[in-house]
Amino acid sequence: MDTQVRQKVVGIDVSKGTLAACHMREGKTQHLETDNNKVGFKKLVKCCGTESLYVMEATGVYYLQLAYYLVEHGARVVVVNPVIIKRYIQMHLGKGKSDRKDAQWIMRYGQQTEVKQWQPEEQVIVECRQLEQVIEQLIKQKTMVINSLEALQLQPVGSGLAVKSLKQTLKMLEKQVKHIEDELIASLEKAFNKEMELLSSIPGIGRKTAGMLLLFAGGFKNMNNYRQLIAKAGLSPREYTSGTSIRGKVRITKMGGGLIRGKLFMCSFSAKKSNAACKALYDRLVAKGKNGKLALIAVCNKLLKQAFAIVKSGTSYQAEFANTSAK
Structure with a gap:
């Protein structure tokens, strides 16, 4: 300082x-x-x-x-x-x-202020982030085409050519998304093969999510603890209370990381059944009367905590250890 x-x-x-x-x-x-x-x-x-x-x-x-x-x-x-x-x-x-x-x-x-020096990320991370951004844009275009197609099909009079054109566009976009996703994951597996295998060993996290998580965390190289990862993903709890009269709901910050949050939330449905620590956490929260969505967000946090620990330790997921740490 x-x-x-x-x-x-x-x-x-x-x-x-x-x-x-x-x-x-x-x-x-x-x-x-x-x-x-x-x-x-x-x-x-x-x-x-x-x-x-x-x-x-x-x-x-x-x-x-x-x-x-x-x-x-x-x-x-x-x-x-x-x-x-x-x-x-x-x-x-x-x-x-x-x-x-x-x-x-x-x-x-x-x-x-005590500030941290910035360093450029590895070239493969930068290139993969660009691919990820293109995928996001293509998915948005897909949604627009699907909405237009539904709107056309609801009309009493419809143009067959218009419908055919939209269906062809949708097919092309789906093909592009799949191709770029495959290239993205292949690039990450080539550059971070060990880390990809470690993340994929976590029950509930598939190959695509492992790649997205690795990309989101920048290879985990600048992450010093799992709390940084949770905060970056916008999954830190935010409480709104004041005195004895105001008792707001505990919500997440939602600052950044929207794409990875959505992916983790989808993974949480599988993790609460197949991942020992996540299942124990989910069941415990539900038993206490917490609503399902809040419990699933807690599972997302648990997945990030496991991901950080597994990548940093270099040890694949072990159900026995997860059961012990969940208590």
Whole structure:
């Protein structure tokens, strides 16, 4: 922390086309605005140097080229969740909004907070994430086509050509999804064969879910404990209570990880029957009067906990151990 305070910190507000940077020079706040491209990156490094700590928000994909460029040139980079910066500004009663102000707040956050250095992920993870994004888009298109097809078939008068066209499109999309999913899993199995086998050994987690989980966790390399994994998946419980009068339901945070949450929830139906620890947990919660959905969310958490422990230990799932740990 002391090192970070002494080190020059550069806060950067990133947008699609521009960068707004803020840093201190001789005790005075300095601002720099430049383009979000390599010409702008060179200008930024020339002004602030590679010895600085560059802090930026994870704004879509717009920060990635800059982050990669800075790391390649020997600079230290910190990438922060935008929600954290927003709450930091609110906590300090910040008012007004502009690129310059945001950059200054980001700089202050980097100066005052113990931050973790960012490193680019392995190439295979980045490539597989892109495949996953394409699959998501294709699935959305499939849903739109299915809805259009249903709407057409409900009409009293229908065009046979329109129906035929939509069915052909649906078939093509299904074929594309399957092809890309197969390529995605094959790539992960090639790069992370051992981890895929370990995750697939967990009852309730199939080959596709193992791949998605591995991709979601970035190969588990930057995960220090299972709570980080649960928080990233948005499965941490969030309680809403105040005094003795307000007693809200306990809900999950749902921050990030929507795709993996959905996949784990589907897996929880199988896990509560075939996975010893998950079954014991589910039965115990239901016996206490908890509703089925809450119990299934707890099973999702248990699956993530098992996944973390199994990958980190390098030991496949063992029912005997799971039975012991479930008590």
